[in-house]
């Protein structure tokens with residue numbers, strides 16, 4: 001398997017505070033990889049190290065076969081940050097012209113296609129654009145270099161739902177048509193659920209899990225039960241039970257592995273009712289980050 005991104009014990013400290021802590025990631029080429037985590041988890045810091053914009057305190061990152069600190073791979077990486085920094089007095093078409101000089105693979109055909117698709121006002125100045133339109137200008141630039149790797153850091157901030165859908169549709173077309181690898185950090189987990197092949201969850205700089213989306217959704221389950229005499233204490237202590245929630249007479253076991261084994265054990269206690277439910281990515285995120293606090 002060819003990897004677009006590989007990190008070994010990637011670590012960053014700011015003023016003795018560790019914000020990314022021994023991160024090991026392997027992102028297959030041509031995949032859509034989602035990086036999620038609470039505010040301040042270290043996602044942007046990780047992305048900046050992948051781009052060579054920050055040097056790791058320890059460990060290393062390899063991107064498209066080169067160490068991230070080498071500039072070699074950068075002309076094949078499209079990057080859309082969460083906040084756009086463009087010369088505000090430039091017109092959109094001037095920004096495109098400026099960027100075209102920096103990249104060997106700049107594709108004017110692609111620029112034209114995207115500017116009409118997004119309805120970009122090419123003669124307007126950046127300072128007069130809405131936040132969403134500025135983001136679309138950044139995406140147009142990122143795709144017009146024909147990237148092998150597209151790194152998107154919370155890219156849809158400020159986009160309305162239609163533009164957001166268009167944005168991700170385009171990203172998917174990009175992956176399907178060009179084999180581009182997409183590394184996406186977002187708080188919109190519903191979008192990620194539809195798009196990502198793999199998900200990594202960071203919390204306080206540490207990797208909580210890194211899994212295929214399908215495996216992840218198979219391992220996290222809610223087992224709803226009703227026991228007339230209350231939940232047998234043993235069940236809440238089974239390995240794999242992350243959390244127990246109670247609502248009236250219904251007791252839910254949130255499990256993060258071995259759902260079938262736990263379900264079989266539940267049945268041995270003859271519940272009046274038992275049902276297994278899938279969890280959304282939003283719920284998985286919630287329980288994985290806060291799940292250590294059992295109720």
Ligand SMILES: Nc1ncnc2c1ncn2[C@@H]1O[C@H](COP(=O)(O)OP(=O)(O)OP(=O)(O)O)[C@@H](O)[C@H]1O
Nearest residue numbers: 014015019037038039040041042043044045046154
């Ligand atoms: N240059 C810096 N100097 C000192 N601390 C920093 C610096 N950059 C980031 N941090 C700190 O590192 C931690 C991780 O920040 P980071 O921006 O990587 O988080 P994030 O997961 O992207 O958060 P969010 O979801 O809110 O964007 C935060 O506590 C932040 O304050």
